[in-house]
């Protein structure tokens with residue numbers, strides 16, 4: 001493979017979400033979010049489709065304490081700085097700012113916490129990349145409004161984003177409106193705070209909720225640019241390429257349908273209107289989106305860049321029953337026999353990342369930002385010369401293979417702003433609520449049963465990533481795994 005250059009100001013870093021790392025779920029006036037009532041085993045657990053039956057946090061929910069980033073942020077940011085991070089993706093927990101979500105006055109203690117975090121990042125010259133809503137809708141908005149199924153959420157979200165845009169307008173430039181906004185079609189509670197049992201949720205109501213989120217996202221983009229024209233505001237989608245299972249044209253049509261379900265979200269964010277193909281889908285499924293007059297004008301406020309998560313690809317077929325269905329990140333699909341899988345059954349496909357980058361860039365010619373990528377694996381802590389460590393060559397290999405494909409996409413001419421690995425420090429898994437599904441360069445001593453000292457240890461990948469950043473990607477060629 002020939003060499004390539006990463007852009008001079010490429011934003012290398014790592015990505016987290018408040019609900020998976022902060023802990024302190026009830027500290028300094030924070031309200032509950034939908035994550036605080038996630039049952040043991042996460043949303044993948046049997047019976048988890050109506051988690052609000054309990055509606056109260058249970059002590060076995062690891063997200064309540066996370067890795068206690070709330071009290072360890074200085075130590076953790078110092079470690080990110082040691083790796084040379086240029087950027088750090090994090091989310092603001094909406095329920096720290098508005099504990100119920102519909103108050104008129106924000107919670108000052110919550111706002112002050114993020115001031116401290118942004119100031120700490122600034123100390124090291126690390127650019128914050130902030131997700132406004134990362135699977136952590138305030139619980140009250142879910143229980144009393146049915147989340148994004150209710151149009152009123154637009155107003156509450158608007159109030160929240162206006163508050164944080166104003167407060168942090170001189171500290172934050174890069175913003176993402178909703179994490180993996182397309183996931184609401186598949187995980188309506190976690191992603192959209194919708195409490196209706198998915199089995200009872202009509203397509204009409206689901207796509208109406210989608211519409212509310214899309215309008216809210218465009219409104220945030222509009223407001224953000226008014227508050228600070230320097231803001232760079234992006235959408236965030238879950239990217240997952242689908243390959244046809246066979247050369248049967250019907251399988252190709254199935255791929256197209258799978259892709260369009262996801263393109264719907266980036267198309268509207270990038271082009272400012274509903275795409276043609278969705279009209280046929282709406283008609284066939286009896287869906288009529290309720291638009292207000294202003295919606296159309298608001299949607300025209302398009303994003304500055306497109307960001308996405310990428311972990312895996314899937315296969316698609318017109319008759320999926322014929323094949324083994326694969327495990328994976330929220331969207332689901334058929335298992336691809338050509339690919340290896342992670343311990344959690346996610347197909348490992350570095351080339352898929354190059355395809356995603358090229359497809360999105362061909363389609364929009366907007367800058368792209370890879371804001372999640374990584375391998376969830378079980379790590380074993382061993383004694384190293386400088387203390388406990390993890391020999392995570394499998395993680396280095398995964399990241400190296402993916403970054404080499406980013407390099408290929410750069411050579412293809414794709415404009416890539418940056419790359420943040422998922423969970424640079426171990427945190428609680430979104431789907432399974434485990435800590436043993438680790439992504440980090442930094443090991444956190446906390447176990448699935450909640451025990452552990454919370455001590456942080458550098459894994460082998462820590463120095464590997466540090467070298468990648470220091471050489472602006474050149475070490476990907478020069479340095480084989482030791």
Ligand code: BG6
Nearest residue numbers: 017179180309376429430431432
């Ligand atoms: C993405 C989410 O879907 O995948 C993250 O944005 C999540 O919140 C990540 O943690 C990895 O998934 P999981 O289920 O392994 O934590």
